[in-house]
Amino acid sequence: MAQKLYAGAKLRETRQRLGLTQKDFAAKLGVSLPYLNQMENNNRPVSTSVVLSLAQEFGFDVTELSTGDSERLVSDMREAMADPVLAEVAPPLADLRLTASNAPALARAFLELHRAYRQTHERLASLDEALGRDDARSQTSPWDEVRDFFHYCDNYIDAVDRAAERFANPTGPEHNIRVRAVTALGARGITVDFAETPVLRRFDAEAGVLTLSHRAAPETQTFQLLLQVALLEQDKLLEATLDLARFQSSESRAIAKIGLANYFAGAALMPYTAFLHAAQEVRHDLELLATRFGASIEQVAHRLSTMQRPGAKGIPFFFVRVDQAGTITKRHSATRLQFARFGGACPLWNVHRAFETPGRFLRQLAETPDGVRYINLARDVSKSGGSFGAPVRRFAIALGCEVAHAPALVYADDLDLNKPKAFEPIGISCRICERVQCHQRSVPPLERRLTIDVNTRDVLPYDVG
Structure with a gap:
């Protein structure tokens, strides 16, 4: 039996992005206003006719209605709920799925709260080190914040990806991406120098010199060239993307900017359309793709x-x-x-x-x-x-x-x-895995009760209830 599709939050988000009222949106989809309201609140599944109307009326990619983002939230909430402090109040899986699909903003707020709690707990555990320090307050780890940003963007940043593809597909005769990168930098008066140094990339803006390590592999050198192009030629685009993300600290923003520049470099080295077709052609053979695009x-x-x-x-x-x-x-x-x-x-x-x-x-x-x-x-x-x-x-x-x-x-x-x-x-x-007979388990699952028999030793020194 086909699984019913509940995608109320995505449907509502689509309507709001189009700037339509529920009445106008329902009319375009060919459904009644109450029916649309029920779908947006996940009281009814999204019907096949609505899916087809979304594609026909708005050119909507219906695969966006999949539950990928909800599954991420459910997985993250399950892990948070496995924390011992929540062991007695952990809701059933069905409730977590309802929260992820009906109230994703609430789910993310809960995860942010739990992350802050964990960090506070870890700081208190090492209080002897934290005492007297100005930075002893709890705050989101910049690395975690940036990682979650890319995670919940499906690791795809459309504006940056398309800008990289435009850079990689010139109208002129030069199609060598490495030469294009050097040429783009040269147009800005920047000289590229290869030196015997362990530092992969160093840019001296005042001298106008980009130094790359002679030791690095050719694909790494090309990637670093493209990364520098992103930082210089795409600075406005990167900054605008960072503004939309609203990071909590300057450190997070700086890390994310490097991440976006890295994203541009990878997307320019392997432009989307050409890379997708090549991947399908060679059946995703990584070695053939690496050779074709000069990548690792x-x-x-x-x-x-x-x-x-x-x-x-x-x-x-x-x-x-x-x-x-x-x-x-x-x-x-x-x-x-x-x-x-x-x-x-x-x-x-x-x-x-x-x-x-x-x-x-x-x-x-x-x-x-x-x-x-x-x-x-x-x-x-x-x-x-x-x-x-x-x-x-x-x-x-x-x-x-x-x-x-x-x-x-x-x-x-x-x-x-x-x-x-x-x-x-x-x-x-291991902390959230449900397999009770796993021979490689390192720690007990936090949401299950244990039975310990001092007279018996099996693969594990306890039984999971």
């Missing part, structure tokens, strides 16, 4: 997770990067799979095994506790220091999507997608 494997994987342009969406991928300790350093998901906001990733993900097989792609069929199945791809992307004795930065990345999209991936060839035992059970993180 990590840059290609990250770009695939941003292909969410309305009307021209690619496969909804999740992308994550972890270090050797299992700490998530980058995360984004356009799928129903969400990542833990606190702590590390599930140890059963193949991304953790990628360090053991450098230079190789690892494939994994996995199933989350909600029964959704995925195909995951993992590989190490360790970064050399560029000289003997220089420290190596070790990371691994994972890219994946729901198994329904497997035919469009070259990595799914010869995998038995119809064999239930081929799918490894994975979770989000």
